[in-house]
Amino acid sequence: MKKLTVVLAVTLSALSLAAVAIATEAKPAAEPKKAVAEGKKPSVKKESTTFATATVEAINLDKRLVTLKGPKGNIFDITAGPQVQNLPQVKVGDLVDISYYESIAVKVFKPGEMPTGQSATVAAERLAKPGEKPAGIAGAQVTVTATVESISPKKTSVTLKMADGKSKVVKVENKKNLDNVKVGDEVMITVTEALAIAVKPAKK
Numbered sequence: 001m002k003k004l005t006v007v008l009a010v011t012l013s014a015l016s017l018a019a020v021a022i023a024t025e026a027k028p029a030a031e032p033k034k035a036v037a038e039g040k041k042p043s044v045k046k047e048s049t050t051f052a053t054a055t056v057e058a059i060n061l062d063k064r065l066v067t068l069k070g071p072k073g074n075i076f077d078i079t080a081g082p083q084v085q086n087l088p089q090v091k092v093g094d095l096v097d098i099s100y101y102e103s104i105a106v107k108v109f110k111p112g113e114m115p116t117g118q119s120a121t122v123a124a125e126r127l128a129k130p131g132e133k134p135a136g137i138a139g140a141q142v143t144v145t146a147t148v149e150s151i152s153p154k155k156t157s158v159t160l161k162m163a164d165g166k167s168k169v170v171k172v173e174n175k176k177n178l179d180n181v182k183v184g185d186e187v188m189i190t191v192t193e194a195l196a197i198a199v200k201p202a203k204k
Contacts, residue, residue: 041110041185044177047103056094056199061087068096081138089133093202101194106177106187114145114186133201139194148185151178160187 054068057075064080064087080087146160149167155175160168172178 041108043107045105050100095200097198099196105190133199141192146187
């Protein structure tokens, strides 16, 4: 739920997201064994969607701060960005339906073959009409690039050199993600987030 604040404010931290991109649970895209044998560089993608309904516990209109209680009783705050219209219509006890999507895609290139640069795009759509409870969709996508600086002997971690020159050590749980990956290879990491929210009146 902590990610909700990030998306509602429509901001992303490219470096912090890149640190988890090549690692852990992402699975290699299906490809013929012949392609792997020929040295084709891997592409991996991990995606997930989370649904939850929270209850409005408190509202601070001046700070645009909404305190929510999650389905497991956890209390957390979110900052409603300017794209969230009709905030004064929200009342304590109202229900907030939340749908959160995240995907992390990693593609490895041979040195010199990767498209250059990094980018960030943000989009938001207001779905509520004046006077209605707030509803909307916010999304963001960030693409960052890195270079494989080193690979541990047992392929349990990779050190990536980011575009800003900083190095990040990333743990690798699935060694197949490193098939045909070599020091000097270039990595493109694309992170996509989308959040949909809809506020419903409190149950009577």
